[in-house]
Structure formats: C-alpha cells, structure tokens
Amino acid sequence: MPQARLTLDPHFTVAPVSRRVFGSFVEHLGRAVYDGIYEPGHRTANEDGFRRDVIELVRELGVSTIRYPGGNFVSGYRWEDGVGPRESRPRRLDLAWHSTETNEVGLDEFARWIKEVDGELMYAVNLGTRGVQEALDVLEYANIPSGTALSDQRIANGSPEPHAIRMWCLGNEMDGPWQLGHGTAEEYARLAAKTARAMRQLDPTLELVVCGSSGAGMPTFGDWERTVLEETYDDVDFISCHAYYEPHDGDMASFLASAVSMDRFIDSVVASADHVKAVRRSDKTMYLSFDEWNVWYQSVYNDVEKITDASEWPQAPRLLENAYSAMDAVVVGSLLISLLRHADRVTAASLAQLVNVIAPITTEPQGPAWRQTTFYPFAITSRLARGTVLDPKIDSPAMVTDAYGDVPMVDAVATHDDAAGTAAVFLVNRSLTDTVTVSIDAGPLGVESVRSAQTLHDDDYSAGNTLQDQDRVVPEPNKSARIENGTVTVTLPPVSWTALELQ
Template identity: 50%
Template sequence: MEKKLNAKLTLDKNNEIAKVDDRIYGSFIEHLGRAVYGGIYEPNHPLSDEQGFRKDVIELVKELDVPIVRYPGGNMVSAYNWEDGIGPKIDRPRRLELAWRTIETNEVGTNEFADWAKKVNADVMMAVNLGTRGIDAARNLVEYTNHPGGTYWSDLRKSHGYEQPHNIKTWCLGNEMDGPWQVGQKTAYEYGRIAKETGKAMKLVDPTIELVACGSSNTGMPTFPEYEATTLDIAYEEIDYISLHQYYGNRTNDSANYLANNMDMDHFIKTVTSTCDYIKAKHRSNKTINLSFDEWNVWYHSNNADTKIEPWSIAPPQLEDVYNFEDALLVGSMLITFLQHADRVKMACLAQLVNVIAPIMTENNGRSWKQTIFYPYMHASLYGRGVSLQPILSSPKYDSKDFTDVPYIDSAAVYNEEKEEVTIFMVNKNLEDAITLTADVRSFAGYKVAEHIVMENDDLKAVNTAVKESVVPHNNGKSSLQNGVLEAELLKSSWNVIRMKKM
C-alpha cells in the first residue's frame, strides 16, 4: 500500500541562478568502438549519404538538438596525429590506436567531422594531443581549421576542398592528463606548463578561441583537487574553463543508493568551483574560470564484455552499455544538477553520443534506436533553454549506503521569457510511493499547464532494443494549475517534465 507523501515547491521568476548556456547539452564522439565507424559513419549502409554518414543517425541527433560535440577524444587523442586524418583518404595511414588497442583507419578526420557537425547543426569542441605532442601540433591545427588563408596550413586546408575555415571556437587542452592510463601522463606541474604554453600559442593564432584545461580525471584520483589547483595556478590567464569527468554505475544492485549519485556530482561541482575561486583570489584576478563537465554518464554495463575484445581489430563493439530505466532516472537527476549550477557549469558533454555509452544505438548495416537515457537528455535540451531558476523545495528524504538526507525529489526549473514558458524538471526517486507536489507559482500569472511528460516503468531494469522500446515517455501526467498553485502527482520512480505556458 502506497504512503501519502507530499513535497512543496516555491518558484519565482525573479529568483534566478543564471542564464543557461546551451552548451551544457553537448555530447561527445571519440574514435572509439563503433562511435564513428558503424555509428555516425557507415558508407555501405542503405541510409548513408554521399559522404558515408548515416542519415537515420543524423535525424536522431537532430531530435536531441545537440549544440556542441567534443572530438576526437577522449583517451585516444593523447597519441593521435591529426595530420593522419586529412587529405585524400587513399593516402591516409592506418595506425595502432593505443588508448583502446584497435586499428584506426583515419577514414574520418577533422574535415569530415566538421561536415558531419554541420549536418546535425552542432559546433565542434576540438581536443588537441598533449600526451605525445604539444605546442607545434596544436597551433598548426588551429591554423588549419581557423585561419582564412595565405599560410601553409590554411592553404593546405583549401587544397583539401575547404575554402572557408571551420572556425572552431572551443578547444580542449588534452584529456585526463593525470590518469596513469593516459599515453603521456603528466604531473600537475608538467601539465600546467604545457597547457599554459600551448594555450598561449593557440590564442596567438586565433585570439577568439576558448580553452578548456584538464582537471582531475574523477573525484577518486589521489591528487583531486590539488591537480586542479596547481594547473590553474600555472595557466590561469591562458585558460577559460576547467574540465570535470564523472561516470556512475549500479554495480551492487542498490538502486536507492545508485539514484543518489547526483549528490556526489553536486559535491564535485562545488569543490571544483571553490578551487577555481581560491586561485582567482590568490592571483587577485578579475577573471572567473567556469566549468566544462565534458564527460558524464552512466558506464558499467559493458565492463565485462570489453575485457573480451580482440586487440587490434577495427571498430569493435566497445563500451556498448545497454541502458535501463533506472539509468535514465539518474541521467535526469544529473541534468537537473547541471541546471542547479548554471552559474558555473557552462558546458557539458554526455559521453558519448552513438553506440559507445550512448543514447543512440545502431546495428551495422541495420537499424537505429533510442536508449532509455535518450529521453531525459532530449527533454532537457529542448525545454531547458532560458534562465535557470532556484526552486525552493521541501521534499521527504531518505538515507542510503553512501548518502544521508537524500531528497526523494530532484528539481530544476528553466524560464524562457521570450517564449513565455517555464519548464519544471523533476525526478521522484522513491521506489515505492508516489509523491504529491504542491507548488507556489504565483509569479507566473496567466500561465497554464501545457504538458506534463512522464517517464515511468514498473521494472527498473527495463531496456529499449531495436525490436521493442519498453521505456518511452508519455504526456498523461496528472497536474493542474489554479490560482497560482500547481498540484502534480509524481509517480514512484519517475522522470517528470511539467511545461507551463502563458495562455
């Protein structure tokens, strides 16, 4: 028998956190597994276009309205020669790809990916190799992609059929450089120095670019957050963002504890923010470093399968997590956490976009479909553009193995004044009971509930496949708005999107 649980929320249009940077709905394509080959690119597929890109995948990515996509890595970038992926394909070398121990054919490179990004209406976030390479390769790549012409690298781009520069404005200075798994791992001092000098050279080529420096690979690293502090101390004036990476998994099958992991993410963001501000104070600087959470997701389902991959194969099925319903709930809570920190988290990349720990799955020469996590990501991207508001929430709480005082309700709200609409995102983590929400929304006079989207399933382990989508949202949520009071039923274990519009 369900208990009667209640939550209260107050929402005021003047209680702003910050304008949401659309780039928090970014994603990531690495040359890893079937993300590129067999994912976005499959020349022999019946639905592929003249460049070999799968049109069914393009349409699914466009449904998500992804504003920016990080490329080409990830771990692989730390031993990657970008020059291998330009020019006539027949002349491109096959290389041993050391991060994932596969063969990289280099059929897709910088220009092809820039073309694909245009097809899905996304910008490119380009990463440079600071593992085996450094200043020279990075500044040359900026010249190749961004300089209009009249120089060696820009004219080489033109000779490859790209008269106009790609104008890539967001750049990552390496990837997870503190990790022992990284080719060219560096101490914080070593990394800070190479990031500073590489960033300086890149901005001399194009002063309009923004640079993202590596932070710790995750919160479990022994040097966290000292790695951030040292890197920022050295390279503060050259960089614009610090990078955060975090993945979660339900390895012990403790769903209540698993769904509380966004509290860990919240703590991570607060710790890195305070580290940035400490170095700002130390430097007596007027410049604020913001956060780029450019790898985040659930990742654990495929771990055992990945140990069986044959080394030096081409585009094997690596990191192909099949996501279930509870994964989608946690992804929703993580998106809510970004919105709660919209004042400092300006970019984020769901890692990754196709096949590799991804919302979109494909079969080679076959079908494509939406994983469970596709939907909260899509809803946030479509309806989470505007100003993030600070909800004042009173929710029942619970304790789990690793967390105390976990609110059953996670909530964020985004106000789009131009469209005269406000969207409230909520996750009910209670695995047994619905919760009745009463919200004071008198600030939004004349508004009505336009839609209450719900994603629910009695089976937390339900998944979507090419044959059957068991986990899909519906818009039959129960909510009403009268005299400035919103009442909504938040079903047990549910993702909710309540959209209100001025009528």
C-alpha cells in the same frame, strides 16, 4: 502518499541557460564513428558516408557542442592522418582502446557532419604524445581562411571555408596513469600554459579548456586543480570535469541519488578555482566544462579481457555498448538537473558519448538506429530549458541512502523564459517504492496553464529499448498534472523523471 512542495519565483535565479550545457562527445572508440555516425554502405548514407538516420536522431536529441576526437584516443592521435585523400591515409594502432584506426573520418569530414546536425565543434588537441607545434598546426589548418601552407592544404582537401572552431580542449584526462603522456600536475600545467599562450598568439579570442581531474575519486583531486590553475589561470577559460555513475553492490537508492555526488564534485572544483582566484587577486571567474558525464557500467567493462596482441587489434570493435534501463534514464535526467542547478559556473557540458558507446543512440550495421532510454530526458530537457535557470525552494520528504545519508526524495530545477511567457520544471522521484504528489507554487511566474506533462517511468525499472523492442520505455503524458490558482500539482511514480511545460 508523501507530499513535496516547490516554490518558483522569477527573482530567485541562478544564471541564463547555456546551450553549451547540452553538448555531447564523439570519440574514435569502438563503434562511435565507424558503424555509428559513419557507414558508407548504409542505405541512408550521404555522399560523405554518414548515416542520415543517425543525423536525424542527433538533431532530435538537441545537442549543441560536440567534443572530438577524444577522449583517451586523442593522446596518441596524429591529426594529419585524418585529412587528405582517404585512399592515402595510414592505418594506425590506437593504444587507448587496443583497436586499429583506419582514419577514414577526420577533421574535415567531422566538421561537415557537425553542420548537418546543427552542432558546434569542440576540438581536443594531443598533449599526451605531442605538444605546442602540433596544436598550432591543427589550429592553422582549421581556422585560417587561406594563404598559408596548412590553410591552403585544407582548401585543397575540399574545405574552402575555415572550420572556425572556437572551443579547444588542451589534452584529455592528463591526471590519469592510463593516459599516454601522463605526468604530474606541474608537468601538464606548464605544457598546457605554453600551448594556450601559443594558440592565443594566433587567435586571442579562442576559448580554451584545461584538464581538471578525471574523477572526484582520483588521489590527486583538488591538488591537481589548484596546481594546474595556478599555472594556467590567465590563459584558459574553463577547467574540465569528468564523472560517470553506476550502482555499486546493488545499492539502487544511492544510484538514484547520483546527482548529490555531481553537486559535491562541482562545488569542490568551484572552490578550488575560486581559491586560486583569491590568491591571485584576480577579477576573472573560471568556468567549468563538464565535458564527460553519463551513466557508465565501468565495472562490467573492466571485467572484459583486453586483446594484448597488437597484430590482432580489431577495427571498430563493440566496446562500452551499455544497454540503458528506465532507471538509468531517470539518473541521467537527475544529472541534467544538477548541471542546470549550477548554470552560473557550468556553462559547457558533454554527454559522453553520442552513438553506440555509452550512448543515447544505438545503431546496427546495415540496420536501424534507435533511441535508448537515456535519449528522452536529454532531448526533452534540451528542448524545454530556455531563458533563465530558477532556484526552486524544495520541501521534500527525505530518503535514506548508504552513500549520501538522507537526501530529498524529490529533486527539481526550473527554467523561465520571460520573453516567451513559458517555464519548464524538471523533477525526479528518487524513491524506489513511493509515489509522491508535488505542489508547485508557480503564481509569481504568472503561469496559467500546463502545456505538457511527460513522465518517464516503467514498473520494471530494469526495462530498456532493444533492437527487437525499440520503444519499450518512452515518456508518457502525465495526466495527473493540473493547475489551480497558480499552483501546479503533479503525481510522480517511483523511479521516475518528469518534465512540465508551463504557459
């Protein structure tokens, strides 16, 4: 049986765990909002029409910031359509997803919902078809306590307290030709800089996210980051990263090593940001908001015929509803390892998305809500990752991949909460065939016991959780975990994700 070894030391740290890394994303797309978080006729619906069963699952998932209302949707969105009496709100065509938007849910309702799930609202402004004035208007409406036309309008609309939104995204994926208002990096950078400066005149304490590339495969990747940051570096706090992963041509080994791609993507964006920092001779460090990431079978979606007749665009169609497998969950767990490994620069992230649309939670109209396989590594990591991220020294057998060459069979990251006397280790066995025994030298942490050990694995790695069998794939106790003289040993089955809670 292959053997791997990890060494944990409280002196080898990365950065404090940022709760914002466990963010998510709700876009007006498909059934993410309507029939997802919102279904007024459902037996569990609250007075605002939001499903309480979904609220409970979102709380269990442990999300922090939630990005809203898009996504591609935001580049054609008029925020004022979604406030005021519902019966007066206009129906609009959503060009991003070829759907009809009813505007039954808008900023005020979503702000109330996010309090129910103990989350933080991260709001995206429309820099596709709109600009500076509209960004200032929605900021005034949302954050000014009272005494102005727009803040008083919010109060009249039933939200007496300001929404106090701290994080604001300056548009979405503006490098993408599919995006309404797409332009060059120079054009976007000037608009983003003007918008940021204007918003800071209203509130200099805002945290602003400028658009990076919508993927590392974009032809402008790298140059886009450099150009945008040269114009906006002093005016923003984050640059965004977006990445989605799926197997290609049946290459499951490379798919299981997707975190290698995420690592390289992050390192490249950091290098671009630090280049601008050096050229500007700045003392400021630019952080990354990885505010779209997930497993997404885009090739399947791209094969679906789009409705071109706008008069037939449906309301809340079933779009991008991936059914996730055990393998997909292992990859999601490994991507979380990558995000934590870069905690010194990635201080915010958003799993895209939250409900129904490439999501860890699925619902049926008038029916149940349940956890997809990807729910579990996110929820458990969010619950256990506390304190400081450690940099474990990993000695692992290699496995061969077509996309990335030789990669470690075992990937891992750890966190340590010195004040609570706890630590957590998150591990992935990427091998399709081999079981691996891992020895973890946790002596320097003073570890005395294994409080819990959970492994997500299924002999059929294509198995998933369905309406008919909602608990087909769930984490199980890993009974192999034990400790002796400060060394923890655990056996990892192939294609598996494991979390250890140490005391």
